[in-house]
Amino acid sequence: MTAHRRLRDALVAAGAVPASHIPEESTGRGDLLEVAGAELVEGPDLTVHPLEAAATPAAVAFLDGIERWLVTCYDGVIPIVRGFVAAAIRRRAATRRMATALEATREFLVAPVPLLRPGVRAALEASGIDVIDVSDKAEQAAQPGRALEAARRAVENARVALEKTLAERHAAGLGPEEWLVVDGVLSESAALSRHPRALGVIKSHAAQYFEGDALTRALTVPDQHRSSVFRPRGRARHEVYSWYLRLWPWEGNDLLFGLVRVEARAHADTVAAASRVSGWLARERAPLATPDRRWDRLLYPMHDVETYLRARAPRDLVPPTASRLPLALPRRAS
Amino acid sequence: MIQQRGASSRAGAAPIGRVVATELKPATPHQFHFWTANETTIGIGAIVRVEEEGSGKGEGGRVVYGVVTDAFAYSDLATPLHDVVGAEGDPARAAESPTVRQEIRLWTAAVLRQEPEEPLQPVPLGRVCVADDADVAQALRMDAYLHSATPTGIPLGLYTSGGLEAPVYLDADFLLGPEAAHLNISGVSGLATKTSAVEFLLSSIFQHFPAHKGRVAALCFNVKGPDLCFLDQPGSLDDADRRRYERLGVSPEPFARVRYYAPFKADGVNLNTLRTHPDLAGDVEPLVWGLEEVLDFAEVLLNRDDIDAKADAFIDFLSDRVVRREFDDGFGGTHRVQTFADLDRLFRAIFDGLENAGRSDMWRTHHVATIRKVRNRLSNISTRCKGLVTDDGPSNDLPWGRFEARTVYVVDIANVDPLGQDLVFTRVVSELRERLERRDLGVDAVVVFVDELNKYAPGDGPETYVRKMLLDISERGRYLGLVLFGAEQFRSQVHRRVVGNAATIVYGRMDYDELATPGYQVLTPATKIKLATLPVGELMVRHPHFTQPVFVRFPRPAVLRGRDGVERFPPAADLPFEDAVVRQMVRLDRRIRPNEVKDLIADRAPDDVRRALAATRRARPDDPLAFFRRSLGRAVPAPASERPREPVAPLNPIGDEPY
Numbered sequence: 001m002t003a004h005r006r007l008r009d010a011l012v013a014a015g016a017v018p019a020s021h022i023p024e025e026s027t028g029r030g031d032l033l034e035v036a037g038a039e040l041v042e043g044p045d046l047t048v049h050p051l052e053a054a055a056t057p058a059a060v061a062f063l064d065g066i067e068r069w070l071v072t073c074y075d076g077v078i079p080i081v082r083g084f085v086a087a088a089i090r091r092r093a094a095t096r097r098m099a100t101a102l103e104a105t106r107e108f109l110v111a112p113v114p115l116l117r118p119g120v121r122a123a124l125e126a127s128g129i130d131v132i133d134v135s136d137k138a139e140q141a142a143q144p145g146r147a148l149e150a151a152r153r154a155v156e157n158a159r160v161a162l163e164k165t166l167a168e169r170h171a172a173g174l175g176p177e178e179w180l181v182v183d184g185v186l187s188e189s190a191a192l193s194r195h196p197r198a199l200g201v202i203k204s205h206a207a208q209y210f211e212g213d214a215l216t217r218a219l220t221v222p223d224q225h226r227s228s229v230f231r232p233r234g235r236a237r238h239e240v241y242s243w244y245l246r247l248w249p250w251e252g253n254d255l256l257f258g259l260v261r262v263e264a265r266a267h268a269d270t271v272a273a274a275s276r277v278s279g280w281l282a283r284e285r286a287p288l289a290t291p292d293r294r295w296d297r298l299l300y301p302m303h304d305v306e307t308y309l310r311a312r313a314p315r316d317l318v319p320p321t322a323s324r325l326p327l328a329l330p331r332r333a334s
Numbered sequence: 335m336i337q338q339r340g341a342s343s344r345a346g347a348a349p350i351g352r353v354v355a356t357e358l359k360p361a362t363p364h365q366f367h368f369w370t371a372n373e374t375t376i377g378i379g380a381i382v383r384v385e386e387e388g389s390g391k392g393e394g395g396r397v398v399y400g401v402v403t404d405a406f407a408y409s410d411l412a413t414p415l416h417d418v419v420g421a422e423g424d425p426a427r428a429a430e431s432p433t434v435r436q437e438i439r440l441w442t443a444a445v446l447r448q449e450p451e452e453p454l455q456p457v458p459l460g461r462v463c464v465a466d467d468a469d470v471a472q473a474l475r476m477d478a479y480l481h482s483a484t485p486t487g488i489p490l491g492l493y494t495s496g497g498l499e500a501p502v503y504l505d506a507d508f509l510l511g512p513e514a515a516h517l518n519i520s521g522v523s524g525l526a527t528k529t530s531a532v533e534f535l536l537s538s539i540f541q542h543f544p545a546h547k548g549r550v551a552a553l554c555f556n557v558k559g560p561d562l563c564f565l566d567q568p569g570s571l572d573d574a575d576r577r578r579y580e581r582l583g584v585s586p587e588p589f590a591r592v593r594y595y596a597p598f599k600a601d602g603v604n605l606n607t608l609r610t611h612p613d614l615a616g617d618v619e620p621l622v623w624g625l626e627e628v629l630d631f632a633e634v635l636l637n638r639d640d641i642d643a644k645a646d647a648f649i650d651f652l653s654d655r656v657v658r659r660e661f662d663d664g665f666g667g668t669h670r671v672q673t674f675a676d677l678d679r680l681f682r683a684i685f686d687g688l689e690n691a692g693r694s695d696m697w698r699t700h701h702v703a704t705i706r707k708v709r710n711r712l713s714n715i716s717t718r719c720k721g722l723v724t725d726d727g728p729s730n731d732l733p734w735g736r737f738e739a740r741t742v743y744v745v746d747i748a749n750v751d752p753l754g755q756d757l758v759f760t761r762v763v764s765e766l767r768e769r770l771e772r773r774d775l776g777v778d779a780v781v782v783f784v785d786e787l788n789k790y791a792p793g794d795g796p797e798t799y800v801r802k803m804l805l806d807i808s809e810r811g812r813y814l815g816l817v818l819f820g821a822e823q824f825r826s827q828v829h830r831r832v833v834g835n836a837a838t839i840v841y842g843r844m845d846y847d848e849l850a851t852p853g854y855q856v857l858t859p860a861t862k863i864k865l866a867t868l869p870v871g872e873l874m875v876r877h878p879h880f881t882q883p884v885f886v887r888f889p890r891p892a893v894l895r896g897r898d899g900v901e902r903f904p905p906a907a908d909l910p911f912e913d914a915v916v917r918q919m920v921r922l923d924r925r926i927r928p929n930e931v932k933d934l935i936a937d938r939a940p941d942d943v944r945r946a947l948a949a950t951r952r953a954r955p956d957d958p959l960a961f962f963r964r965s966l967g968r969a970v971p972a973p974a975s976e977r978p979r980e981p982v983a984p985l986n987p988i989g990d991e992p993y
Contacts, residue, residue: 056432060432092432092433095434096431096432096433096434097433097434098433098436280432283430283431283432284432284433285420286420286421286427286428286431286432287411287416287417287420287431287433287435288416288417288419288420290410290411290412290413290416291410291412300431300433300435301432301433304433304436307410307436
């Protein structure tokens with residue numbers, strides 16, 4: 001019997017109601033919902049630049065992470081969430097094959113601990129499993145829907161933290177010709193945002209940095225072109241430079257088809273190297289990252305890291321393909 | 335926890351794969367699937383061991399042995415279209431992508447053995463390891479006959495995979511009887527695999543046939559060129575062959591005892607074989623049969639139209655009542671029929687007697703027309719099989735009753751016409767069977783090697799005596815110790831009962847059309863491909879103990895290959911009659927001077943010389959020349975020719991007169 005099964009039994013014994021529900025959001029992350037500004041650092045106006053035909057660096061490491069969570073029990077209406085996050089860095093060398101360089105996992109429980117009944121709380125504490133308390137959002141947690149949102153954010157934060165730890169550790173030992181490409185923003189980490197060979201590749205575009213003609217030019221960058229480099233404003237914790245890069249022609253698809261945003265350290269060298277770096281990044285569009293639905297923006301090595309992590313994730317956290325059947329049949333009235 | 339990769343922490347035998355099972359590809363008691371790294375030594379035919387991980391309480395899990403029967407490779411590519419899109423339609427660019435797609439090597443294996451065997455369960459999803467020597471023995475259930483109180487293992491070849499060379503043994507009880515018997519080997523021609531495999535296996539049998547099973551010999555029909563003509567001569571082996579011999583515990587030596595038999599050519603003095611080089615011809619015995627040897631098998635030589643019930647009855651009469659005994663022809667004459675010539679004298683006496691007695695229709699209940707017909711057909715045999723069947727000379731036969739253990743008897747009928755081949759097959763096999771039944775052969779078991787079964791035991795076509803004989807061996811031989819090693823190019827064209835009764839089936843490189851026939855449906859496409867491209871020296875073997883066919887590699891036989899043999903020992907040209915007689919006499923006694931023989935046979939009728947020579951050969955006297963002289967008898971001078979008559983002038987010479 002696994003530790004989680006024992007815990008679940010203990011929670012049920014303490015009065016919690018067993019549950020098995022995996023929200024769809026648990027398999028991905030939410031978009032950033034903010035409107036940010038930007039400051040151009042390459043020319044007075046946002047323009048479009050062709051890419052340079054550049055060779056791919058001999059060694060590139062790719063970092064990605066996954067998160068999984070499920071409601072394992074309800075104490076009254078308060079969900080107790082089991083979370084799992086994992087991150088890995090897979091390195092590609094001259095063989096063109098990916099091999100795992102670093103990986104990390106973390107399993108934990110998420111619950112508004114003070115709101116739980118004493119017996120359930122005691123069972124949680126006795127389990128020995130990390131518990132993330134979301135009681136600071138107690139007002140939200142009192143409602144099951146809000147409690148789930150709080151749990152989702154807690155799991156996401158755990159993933160981001162794990163990714164950051166892994167990325168910083170790897171970046172510290174990065175070879176002189178080796179690059180680190182991170183799935184997501186660099187600006188969460190001071191070390192990464194200062195590293196000369198660390199790149200962040202962002203696939204979601206909920207945060208916008210321009211308006212009017214500049215926005216139009218930014219979002220309609222042609223295939224195999226990039227925008228001018230700019231300094232994003234808003235949510236970024238650490239200063240970075242960024243630019244848009246079109247991997248596939250968007251005409252005939254949607255506006256954001258094949259569009260990624262690249263982050264690199266805020267340095268003049270970044271501006272000078274943007275077309276060259278974009279050149280080899282654009283080559284990463286092949287092989288296609290299918291069958292992932294985001295293949296137009298997902299670099300294949302990232303897809304590889306994600307596949308690797310998904311394959312190693314606990315199987316009981318994978319959304320079931322079959323319909324959800326009641327676990328306990330209602331007692332027939334006599 | 336953060337794990338740094340690079341150093342392996344495995345202990346013990348490193349697994350090379352893991353069993354996987356899905357709803358679509360589940361593991362069953364007879365089949366399982368496993369994956370390996372892309373770079374692996376595993377291939378079709380490899381034997382693997384699956385270890386079930388215990389529950390950590392120290393108990394051993396289930397162990398399953400399997401042989402790889404199929405292989406799959408695929409990537410994470412959803413559809414080929416995505417590859418085209420990724421490469422923008424340019425195949426060259428596909429190879430330039432910075433990352434290689436994830437690939438898998440997935441293997442399908444058929445279960446060879448499970449431990450424990452009961453209860454029989456699906457293969458556990460455990461780790462997969464490469465089999466070692468002991469595993470191969472376990473997997474193929476060889477432990478039962480290799481490590482028993484009376485081992486019966488016969489080395490066949492080496493199972494090779496990833497640098498491992500594990501000996502594979504056949505069970506003598508299932509190869510040479512009594513549990514099962516017979517071996518059938520098929521494969522395309524020209525690769526020297528079939529003959530070589532049989533030569534090696536015979537050598538292995540001779541060296542490893544268990545003493546408690548008695549004495550074994552082999553009788554090989556050489557039906558093609560010089561294939562089996564040099565079994566006593568050493569062939570060339572390389573280091574790899576010698577290593578394989580050592581691994582198999584077989585001494586790389588040519589056969590120590592080989593006896594060659596070949597009929598004469600039509601001239602009756604030159605042997606009809608390619609082993610006629612002066613250095614070797616001395617140990618080829620002529621195979622010569624007379625009436626006694628042939629009469630019981632006359633049906634082989636006569637077609638169905640000849641052998642009606644009446645003729646058959648008359649031949650039986652001759653065989654039972656006439657041949658080899660004093661016989662009164664009913665007209666006052668007494669005959670002792672031992673040769674075709676004697677028989678013809680009897681026929682003449684019968685016809686003369688009937689004519690003189692005024693009876694011309696019946697003799698001893700047989701109609702004269704039947705007698706004439708049988709006479710005609712029988713007297714024709716020695717003409718049709720000239721060189722093999724003699725009219726009036728003594729015969730020279732295989733050493734019936736004196737077969738020696740671990741000796742190969744080669745009967746070279748490669749250049750004999752098909753009728754003669756049929757006769758040789760039928761008579762030799764019949765004799766072997768009868769003598770083995772009576773335990774009167776000199777050995778307890780005989781391996782009969784027949785190549786070209788397509789020709790001699792075809793699946794279709796008219797019933798022939800040869801096919802009947804081969805069917806008889808196949809179906810009843812194992813009880814007698816009469817074991818058929820048959821070879822052919824197309825197994826599908828050999829009689830089903832002949833191949834079906836072979837307990838051990840060996841396949842060399844196969845023709846793909848042949849592999850498409852129904853008999854090969856049990857093989858996977860991958861196994862068929864491997865069979866179609868099998869290198870020389872590699873075979874696929876089925877044996878009663880092996881649940882699945884296994885691939886083995888055998889060393890080249892340590893004997894001179896036929897083709898090399900005729901280069902090293904080119905056949906001698908046919909000698910003139912006198913020289914051929916001299917050579918045979920000198921063979922009997924090296925002290926004989928050629929001129930003495932030539933003087934003796936000068937002006938003598940060739941038939942008389944042949945008869946005397948055959949008698950001398952048969953008697954093996956201490957003084958062959960004296961015996962030959964006596965057998966030849968005194969030369970009877972031809973009667974002096976009468977004085978030529980003077981021509982008689984015509985009574986009415988043609989003159990100038992007009993009348």
